[in-house]
Amino acid sequence: MPFLEIKNVRKHFANVDVLKGIDIAVEPGAFLVLVGPSGCGKSTLLNLIAGLDAISEGEIHINGARVNDLHPSKRDIAMVFQSYALYPNMTVAQNMAFGLEMRGVPKAERDRLVAEVAKTLQITHLLQRKPSQLSGGQRQRVAMGRALVRQPQVFLFDEPLSNLDAKLRVEMRTEIKRLHQAMKTTMVYVTHDQIEAMTLATQIAVMNAGEIQQLGTPQEIYNRPANTFVAGFMGSPSMNMVTAAVEDGAVNLPTAQGQSLRLPLGPAARSLAGYGKREVILGLRPEAITDPNGADRSGNAVARADCLVEVVEPAGSDTFVVTRLADKEVIARMRADADVRPGQLAPFAFAMDKAVLFDPETGKRIG
Amino acid sequence: MTTTVATSRIPRRGDRAMGWLQGQLPKLVLSPSLAVIAVFVYGFIGWTIVLSFSKSKILPLYQFAGFDAYDRMWRQPNWYVALENLGIYGTLYIGLCIALGLLLAILLDQRIRIEGGLRPIYLYPMALSFIVTGTAWKWFLNPGLGIEKVMHDWGWSSFTFDWLINPDMAIYTIVIAAIWQSSGFVMAMFLAGLRGIDNELVRAAQIDGASAFNLYRRIIIPQLRPAFLSAVIVLAHMAIKSYDLVIALTGGGPGNATELPATFMYSYTFTRNQMAVGAASAVIMLMTIMAIIVPYLYSELREPGHGR
Amino acid sequence: MAASVQAAQIGTARFWRVLIYTTLIVFAVMYLLPLWVMVVTSFKTLDEVHEGHMLALPEHFTTEAWSSAWGTACIGLTCEGISGYFLNSIKMVVPAVAISTLAGALNGYVLTKWRFPGHKWIFALMLFGCFIPFQVVLVPMAQVLGKLGIANSTTGLVFVHVCYGLGFTTLFFRNYYEAFPNELMRAAMIDGAGFFRIFWRILLPSSGPIIVVTVIFQFTNIWNDFLFGASFAAGGSAPMTVALNNLVSSSTGVKEYNVHMAAAMIAALPTLFVYVVAGRFFVRGLMAGAVKG
Numbered sequence A: 001m002p003f004l005e006i007k008n009v010r011k012h013f014a015n016v017d018v019l020k021g022i023d024i025a026v027e028p029g030a031f032l033v034l035v036g037p038s039g040c041g042k043s044t045l046l047n048l049i050a051g052l053d054a055i056s057e058g059e060i061h062i063n064g065a066r067v068n069d070l071h072p073s074k075r076d077i078a079m080v081f082q083s084y085a086l087y088p089n090m091t092v093a094q095n096m097a098f099g100l101e102m103r104g105v106p107k108a109e110r111d112r113l114v115a116e117v118a119k120t121l122q123i124t125h126l127l128q129r130k131p132s133q134l135s136g137g138q139r140q141r142v143a144m145g146r147a148l149v150r151q152p153q154v155f156l157f158d159e160p161l162s163n164l165d166a167k168l169r170v171e172m173r174t175e176i177k178r179l180h181q182a183m184k185t186t187m188v189y190v191t192h193d194q195i196e197a198m199t200l201a202t203q204i205a206v207m208n209a210g211e212i213q214q215l216g217t218p219q220e221i222y223n224r225p226a227n228t229f230v231a232g233f234m235g236s237p238s239m240n241m242v243t244a245a246v247e248d249g250a251v252n253l254p255t256a257q258g259q260s261l262r263l264p265l266g267p268a269a270r271s272l273a274g275y276g277k278r279e280v281i282l283g284l285r286p287e288a289i290t291d292p293n294g295a296d297r298s299g300n301a302v303a304r305a306d307c308l309v310e311v312v313e314p315a316g317s318d319t320f321v322v323t324r325l326a327d328k329e330v331i332a333r334m335r336a337d338a339d340v341r342p343g344q345l346a347p348f349a350f351a352m353d354k355a356v357l358f359d360p361e362t363g364k365r366i367g
Numbered sequence B: 001m002t003t004t005v006a007t008s009r010i011p012r013r014g015d016r017a018m019g020w021l022q023g024q025l026p027k028l029v030l031s032p033s034l035a036v037i038a039v040f041v042y043g044f045i046g047w048t049i050v051l052s053f054s055k056s057k058i059l060p061l062y063q064f065a066g067f068d069a070y071d072r073m074w075r076q077p078n079w080y081v082a083l084e085n086l087g088i089y090g091t092l093y094i095g096l097c098i099a100l101g102l103l104l105a106i107l108l109d110q111r112i113r114i115e116g117g118l119r120p121i122y123l124y125p126m127a128l129s130f131i132v133t134g135t136a137w138k139w140f141l142n143p144g145l146g147i148e149k150v151m152h153d154w155g156w157s158s159f160t161f162d163w164l165i166n167p168d169m170a171i172y173t174i175v176i177a178a179i180w181q182s183s184g185f186v187m188a189m190f191l192a193g194l195r196g197i198d199n200e201l202v203r204a205a206q207i208d209g210a211s212a213f214n215l216y217r218r219i220i221i222p223q224l225r226p227a228f229l230s231a232v233i234v235l236a237h238m239a240i241k242s243y244d245l246v247i248a249l250t251g252g253g254p255g256n257a258t259e260l261p262a263t264f265m266y267s268y269t270f271t272r273n274q275m276a277v278g279a280a281s282a283v284i285m286l287m288t289i290m291a292i293i294v295p296y297l298y299s300e301l302r303e304p305g306h307g308r
Numbered sequence C: 001m002a003a004s005v006q007a008a009q010i011g012t013a014r015f016w017r018v019l020i021y022t023t024l025i026v027f028a029v030m031y032l033l034p035l036w037v038m039v040v041t042s043f044k045t046l047d048e049v050h051e052g053h054m055l056a057l058p059e060h061f062t063t064e065a066w067s068s069a070w071g072t073a074c075i076g077l078t079c080e081g082i083s084g085y086f087l088n089s090i091k092m093v094v095p096a097v098a099i100s101t102l103a104g105a106l107n108g109y110v111l112t113k114w115r116f117p118g119h120k121w122i123f124a125l126m127l128f129g130c131f132i133p134f135q136v137v138l139v140p141m142a143q144v145l146g147k148l149g150i151a152n153s154t155t156g157l158v159f160v161h162v163c164y165g166l167g168f169t170t171l172f173f174r175n176y177y178e179a180f181p182n183e184l185m186r187a188a189m190i191d192g193a194g195f196f197r198i199f200w201r202i203l204l205p206s207s208g209p210i211i212v213v214t215v216i217f218q219f220t221n222i223w224n225d226f227l228f229g230a231s232f233a234a235g236g237s238a239p240m241t242v243a244l245n246n247l248v249s250s251s252t253g254v255k256e257y258n259v260h261m262a263a264a265m266i267a268a269l270p271t272l273f274v275y276v277v278a279g280r281f282f283v284r285g286l287m288a289g290a291v292k293g
Helices: A042-050 A092-102 A107-121 A136-149 A166-183 A194-200 A218-223 A228-233 A266-272 B002-009 B013-052 B068-074 B077-108 B115-127 B130-140 B147-153 B170-195 B199-207 B212-223 B225-241 B244-249 B261-271 B275-301 C003-042 C046-051 C064-072 C083-113 C119-128 C134-148 C154-178 C182-191 C195-206 C208-224 C227-232 C240-249 C257-277 C279-290
Strands: A004-013 A016-026 A031-035 A057-062 A077-080 A154-158 A186-191 A203-208 A211-216 A240-247 A250-254 A260-264 A279-284 A302-314 A318-325 A328-335 A345-351 A356-358
Touching: A004 A042, A016 A042, A016 A211, A031 A042, A031 A194, A042 A077, A042 A154, A042 A186, A077 A136, A077 C182, A092 A107, A092 A136, A092 C182, A107 A136, A136 A166, A166 A194, A186 A194, A194 A218, A203 A218, A203 A228, A211 A218, A211 A228, A228 A240, A228 A279, A228 A356, A240 A328, A250 A279, A260 A302, A266 A356, B013 B275, B013 C083, B013 C119, B013 C134, B013 C154, B013 C195, B068 B275, B077 B115, B077 B170, B077 B225, B077 B261, B077 C003, B115 B170, B115 C003, B115 C257, B115 C279, B130 B170, B130 B244, B130 C003, B130 C208, B130 C240, B130 C257, B170 B225, B170 B244, B170 C003, B170 C279, B199 B212, B225 B261, B225 B275, B244 B261, B244 C240, B261 B275, B261 C134, B275 C119, B275 C134, C003 C064, C003 C257, C046 C257, C064 C257, C083 C119, C083 C154, C083 C195, C083 C208, C083 C240, C119 C154, C134 C154, C134 C227, C154 C208, C154 C227, C182 C195, C208 C240, C208 C257, C208 C279, C227 C240, C240 C257, C257 C279
Parallel strands: A031 A186, A031 A203, A077 A154, A154 A186
Antiparallel strands: A004 A016, A004 A057, A203 A211, A240 A250, A240 A279, A250 A260, A279 A356, A302 A318, A302 A345, A318 A328
16 A cells, blocks of 8 residues: 555645646655656645645545644654754754654653664764754754654655755765665655656656656656656756657658668657657667667667767766757767767767657657 | 554544644734734824814813814914924934935045944944933033133134024034934944945946046945935934934023924923824824835835745 | 156055044044043032033042932932932833843744735834834823823833834844744744744744844833833833933022033943943844844
């Protein structure tokens, strides 16, 4: 039975519909990530789960109980905020114990729980300091400690890593993942960073303009995006998407030199069975377009062609090569030592079994 | 875990009442202050307005008298003296305070080493009661023993300073004392304003070849508009309310040479037993202040980013 | 650049610097003169005062005037100096400042962290109350205080000052709490803290600076007030300022200028002391009261 159920939840502010009917079922112990651009409604949804805001329509159930009208402190949840929200006038230990204190847990028990969690997070030496004396990473740990001490049934995270520098972000991400593996508590995590979403989640909800664009595992979201929005949002650099005409199980793409590149669709052609139109949007991730030596030889649908190189961007571990197909920029990821020069033709290998096709009118995936 | 959620979920009758109470708590906490202000500010204003339309003399008499009190007020020569004095006093007070405050602020902003010592000296008069100020200046300007005598002692024997007892000049003594009291505050406002001006603007102007005079006139002073506005508002407000200083310095005299609307109101209400007339003058004072404050408050509270 | 031109330029610059410093110091002297005169006169004998060397230091330094002002000067019909009235002021100021500050803090808290529709209007109405000329509430207040039986009493004055101080204290705290992060509120709510607990445990402990500013502002205004004191507590419970005015403006007998100056100094010392000790906060209070936000 799902542990957290969000049923047809809607939220309006004045005349604006911020959430337009959200349905999500989260299994116990899952890690749900709500990801999307600013303004998509993910933080609003998190606040509704927490009870910090009232639901306009629909229901939220936690562990079988309807929580719509429950005060946040009675939902047995804990939240980690983007700005950590540590009480400035209290020590770390007092911050962590505050929630327990409000619930009437006796002092001895509070101290014990705080000490335990401090040990897990390696912040025991910080217990008597005030938040102003801590670094960003330390404050983040304390914020997590405050949530952990409560032993809630659901953890909520509101973009907790956004205020950290890049290196710290990667470290903390791993910590959070480790924590989840150890505790197996249900977690709901909001972020605008699709890498965080991919690395942390067992289940991702991609949101845009108050609606869920796709709900699924990271693999599903990445390899079989439901529409062009999801395809373009997840993955960096974004998936290449070009409009092309379909003919006999292959797409024809006009190249920069004025010729037409014919790419056989391979297995993807089967999904075109019921599709009546002539044009599709072909989606291929940069890692599916590479140099012939780097191409996956076991792939059963690799098409080769020479294309004109416009820009070469060496990135250390790979080289990103920009070419132009169907009058659109296409980015390929080649091996670091690939021999390519701007302004010259170079051999490209397209792994067509990784291709995804979209309907140009609706943006939805075909098949 | 399941049990905890289940029991805390079942709303008991007491819980719901407590919940409602918690929800209303903010408004409950705010309401005493609101009630106090509603009654003692707005209610009382209404009361005074009613009094101004009544036949009250020594004590309130709630019989409608139309605009009688206002008529009588406008027929008092005292009232015209009061208004004229307010005009002279107000204009000089505001104008000179701003000029002096601006000058001191600009000078202090020139990276003066003793700024830390000078600023408190200009500002300390604000800490004094108007009564103390009035008392001090009454002595300072004392004809015979004050500044006049000092000048005589220093050799300027024809110097006379009898303004305090001169009906034509007495109002200017109040101007002097008031400027002494408030100009430090205006200086502090302008200094804060000057310090808030983006240094890059100044450097750009200097590269463009602006002389110091032009720099101030064309670039810096226009940037101080908010400080000007605030200063004028605060000073105008204080000028209209001025009562303490007049009482201490001249007592409204000599005769009624330094009568101001505030002293007019007090004397007509409490000593001349013309409560309705006094109330009418108070209403006029209120309206004058409202004419200045309300547009200012409205524009301040409407700023984007405020409220919501 | 020719040395002579350079020298001329430095000369001009120095000229201006000297001029600026001189101007500032001259003004400083002018600002200090009245205070100097007050102090100096208060330590002279009356005879010396009559000699009329206002600016000179006392030849025979004496604290006679001070002890007379404190304990034996005649104010109205009693000749017991201003000590009693000084005490009255203290008895009035302390509760008035405490109550209005606390109320202002709670109001600011509600107006910024527990918003409800119309909160801007309510705030505007409270704010406007700061600006009214008090002449317009004198008569009604006298009537009400009389009916409540607290006319001419310190309690009455405390009540009056609280009423009319609420607007300012609410303004100060409201602006301060506006900048207080809302996420702290949310964290506290999830932790289970209610309305008052959030106020006492989280907001108030972080309010040090604004409390100081508000207290100083209120203390100065209430201590220095004259109009309310004269209107509502003219007799035995009069505050310091009223007593001082009575002392100085009495038309009977010889004017003991030294005693007057001593009394004025006594009246001025508390607020001057606060100003010297906490001047920074004093200025902040003045600015916050004038420039919103």
